[in-house]
Amino acid sequence: MNTLAILLAYQATWFVAVIGAGRGSWWPGVLAGALFALWRLAVSPARALELRLLLAALGIGLLLESVWVGSGLLDYAAWPWAGPPAWILALWCAFALVVVPLLGYLHRRPWLAAALGAVGGPLAYLGAASGWDALRFSEPRWHALLALGAGWALAMPALAALAARGLQRDIPRGHTS
Secondary structure, three states: OOHHHHHHHHHHHHHHHHHHHHOOOOHHHHHHHHHHHHHHHHHOOOHHHHHHHHHHHHHHHHHHHHHHHHOOOEEEOOOOOOOOOHHHHHHHHHHHOOHHHHOHHHOOOHHHHHHHHHHHHHHHHHHHHHHHOOEEEOOOHHHHHHHHHHHHHHHHHHHHHHHHHHHHHHOOOOOOO
16 A cells, blocks of 8 residues: 555545634544545555554543543533544554554664654644634643643554564465555
8 A cells, every 4th residue: 555645645634624613613623534444444455454543542542532532631522512522532543553564663662653743732732722713721731731641652652562563473475465
């Protein structure tokens, strides 16, 4: 699968979700996430593994987002109900589907995965908040950013390890494309 196509499709999914939420609509992100997931799973040589990653990310995302929202650290746009919005959970699912094809360098490097999660996770939320008004942080903002960094520092190595174990078990030697 073309790495650039996966990266561009994932980024488009993120932008659709964040811009939609910032404009008051949660459904564009859910639709974009579903279309991305259907496409990725249809063309994946590791479909069973990527489906397990999607379910794991959905569980991790639901847990972390529930804590962040429930504690008042984050307030999401375009979601009038309690708990994390469907559009952010769709992004967690979409993210899971880039772990195998785009983040292979993290599969056996848990400390690097944790470091990138600790930095990259909060930056994505900061971009969604600052650039698109898709969410708001409680004050002081650094509390939310610290919590996001800690959560993503745990989530990234967990997903990378699951991918590594699954690739080792599910994919025949020499067929990792």
